[in-house]
Amino acid sequence: MKAGVFDSGIGGLTVVKSLLENKIFEEIVYFGDTARVPYGVKDKNTITRYSLEALEFFKNFDIDILIIACNSVSAFALDELRANTNIPVVGVIESGVKALENKIIDKNSNILVIGTTATIKSQKYEKALNSLSYKNINSIATGLFVPIVEEGIFEGEILNSTLNYYFSALKSEKSIDIVILGCTHFPLIEKEISLYLDGAITIHSGDAIVDYLKLEYNCNNKFEETKTIFFASENPDGLKNIAKIWLKDLI
Amino acid sequence: MKAGVFDSGIGGLTVVKSLLENKIFEEIVYFGDTARVPYGVKDKNTITRYSLEALEFFKNFDIDILIIACNSVSAFALDELRANTNIPVVGVIESGVKALENKIIDKNSNILVIGTTATIKSQKYEKALNSLSYKNINSIATGLFVPIVEEGIFEGEILNSTLNYYFSALKSEKSIDIVILGCTHFPLIEKEISLYLDGAITIHSGDAIVDYLKLEYNCNNKFEETKTIFFASENPDGLKNIAKIWLKDLI
Numbered sequence: 001m002k003a004g005v006f007d008s009g010i011g012g013l014t015v016v017k018s019l020l021e022n023k024i025f026e027e028i029v030y031f032g033d034t035a036r037v038p039y040g041v042k043d044k045n046t047i048t049r050y051s052l053e054a055l056e057f058f059k060n061f062d063i064d065i066l067i068i069a070c071n072s073v074s075a076f077a078l079d080e081l082r083a084n085t086n087i088p089v090v091g092v093i094e095s096g097v098k099a100l101e102n103k104i105i106d107k108n109s110n111i112l113v114i115g116t117t118a119t120i121k122s123q124k125y126e127k128a129l130n131s132l133s134y135k136n137i138n139s140i141a142t143g144l145f146v147p148i149v150e151e152g153i154f155e156g157e158i159l160n161s162t163l164n165y166y167f168s169a170l171k172s173e174k175s176i177d178i179v180i181l182g183c184t185h186f187p188l189i190e191k192e193i194s195l196y197l198d199g200a201i202t203i204h205s206g207d208a209i210v211d212y213l214k215l216e217y218n219c220n221n222k223f224e225e226t227k228t229i230f231f232a233s234e235n236p237d238g239l240k241n242i243a244k245i246w247l248k249d250l251i
Numbered sequence: 252m253k254a255g256v257f258d259s260g261i262g263g264l265t266v267v268k269s270l271l272e273n274k275i276f277e278e279i280v281y282f283g284d285t286a287r288v289p290y291g292v293k294d295k296n297t298i299t300r301y302s303l304e305a306l307e308f309f310k311n312f313d314i315d316i317l318i319i320a321c322n323s324v325s326a327f328a329l330d331e332l333r334a335n336t337n338i339p340v341v342g343v344i345e346s347g348v349k350a351l352e353n354k355i356i357d358k359n360s361n362i363l364v365i366g367t368t369a370t371i372k373s374q375k376y377e378k379a380l381n382s383l384s385y386k387n388i389n390s391i392a393t394g395l396f397v398p399i400v401e402e403g404i405f406e407g408e409i410l411n412s413t414l415n416y417y418f419s420a421l422k423s424e425k426s427i428d429i430v431i432l433g434c435t436h437f438p439l440i441e442k443e444i445s446l447y448l449d450g451a452i453t454i455h456s457g458d459a460i461v462d463y464l465k466l467e468y469n470c471n472n473k474f475e476e477t478k479t480i481f482f483a484s485e486n487p488d489g490l491k492n493i494a495k496i497w498l499k500d501l502i
Contacts, residue, residue, distance in 0.1 A: 035297045036287050041401070046286045046485045144409070147398040150292070158395070158416050161408040234297045 001219065002027040004063040006054050009037035010239055011146075011184030012069030013246050015092070018206030019067075020226055020250040024219040027227040029061045030243075035233035038146060039072040040116025040183065047118065051077035055084055057231070063087060065217065067209060071115050071182045075122035088217060092205040095212030096180050097128040099203050102211070103178065107132075110174050112200070113139045114166075114193075115182030116146065125182060138176070142166045142183075149185040155192060163196040176200045252470065253278040255314040257305050260288035261490055262397075262435030263320030264497050266343070269457030270318075271477055271501040275470040278478040280312045281494075286484035289397060290323040291367020291434065298369065302328035306335055308482070314338065316468065318460065322366050322433045326373035339468060343456040346463030347431050348379040350454050353462070354429065358383075361425050363451070364390045365417075365444075366433030367397065376433060389427070393417045393434075400436040406443060414447040427451045
């Protein structure tokens with residue numbers, strides 16, 4: 001089975017990591033729209049237009065399934081994408097919510113959803129969680145985590161003051177049980193987020209989507225190896241270098 | 252005289268502010284490429300391609316001069332832009348360096364150039380300063396200031412820790428006399444940067460370009476009012492709202 005993975009930039013490599021660790025695909029074609037990154041500060045129309053262009057690109061590769069690693073695209077463009085292709089298109093929001101449902105049974109748990117401005121504005125996580133009867137949902141747009149991670153900062157003074165900036169008011173008010181990391185960059189600072197929120201459980205899009213693909217799309221094969229091809233709309237060598245660092249012996 | 256002002260997003264409004272305060276144009280047409288912002292993390296080819304597309308857009312407006320408010324475009328695409336139009340194209344790097352020359356006579360002064368990754372990588376400021384025999388030039392890519400300012404943060408813990416992150420090593424080594432703010436977002440945190448660097452003089456692209464336009468392009472008229480039109484490649488209303496806040500009674 002051959003999967004396409006689409007992201008606005010490099011963040012989706014955290015999803016690829018989970019896919020590779022679980023060896024559920026024979027081949028992965030990755031496309032990061034690095035020439036127009038980030039999507040998380042842009043609006044529905046722009047995000048949808050860029051996503052449909054990416055879909056056209058993937059049509060050259062005869063993929064069996066398209067995985068949308070980007071939360072902003074999953075929030076805004078999933079319906080449009082599905083209307084323009086016959087293969088399944090799977091986003092990270094539905095799988096993230098499903099993963100939460102497997103971990104948290106108590107519908108009164110305090111849930112925190114974090115993501116880019118676009119993702120949080122879409123309220124897609126909230127709606128999905130509400131429909132499953134979760135009652136205590138808090139959402140915070142934590143856009144600054146993206147450039148901080150891209151700067152190569154994973155700990156220290158800047159990250160701590162940013163955690164403080166976004167979460168201190170909430171933390172003084174209630175104890176968070178579970179955090180949905182609604183942006184592919186956030187797994188890189190997963191431990192720091194959990195630690196700041198007194199050990200809250202984190203939901204990581206990559207791990208969540210693997211479980212979801214097994215359950216909903218019967219991706220239960222385990223291949224000996226997964227062939228990977230990486231494309232980017234600018235500086236593909238830069239993306240390949242980061243893939244080598246983040247994915248190490250997996251590629 | 253009718254000017255076009257081009258920026259990758261909203262940052263160029265700090266340049267428009269200086270142009271309006273000095274009333275040197277009858278009309279200003281502003282275009283911010285908000286659908287593809289930021290440029291400062293992208294490469295020369297992409298920045299040049301986007302800039303030439305913007306030039307085509309400005310050809311609809313019969314402008315007399317095109318002002319490139321974006322430092323990343325000024326660093327990489329100025330020659331290509333000039334090769335594709337007959338009107339003058341003025342960038343913020345040449346004017347920034349000229350402004351510095353007017354303020355600092357001592358060629359041994361400690362100069363700090365800050366900007367996005369793209370601008371600093373281009374070394375355009377350094378080359379221009381070297382050609383004027385300045386000897387002590389330090390450059391630091393301070394990309395995080397851009398999303399911080401866009402988040403609406405102009406003071407406090409995050410900004411302080413970021414100032415510390417970028418400048419503490421340099422500060423402990425030498426005393427900086429003058430800082431070139433090589434990105435249109437930085438004037439919004441000009442005071443904080445100067446304060447952190449023990450009162451270093453700051454060079455602001457907007458003020459610098461007004462002086463440069465007067466000197467080199469004879470823009471010495473003072474019009475009663477300047478008509479402004481704002482365009483953006485996505486969410487033009489968002490840009491207009493920010494223009495109203497930043498430019499207040501000037502528009």
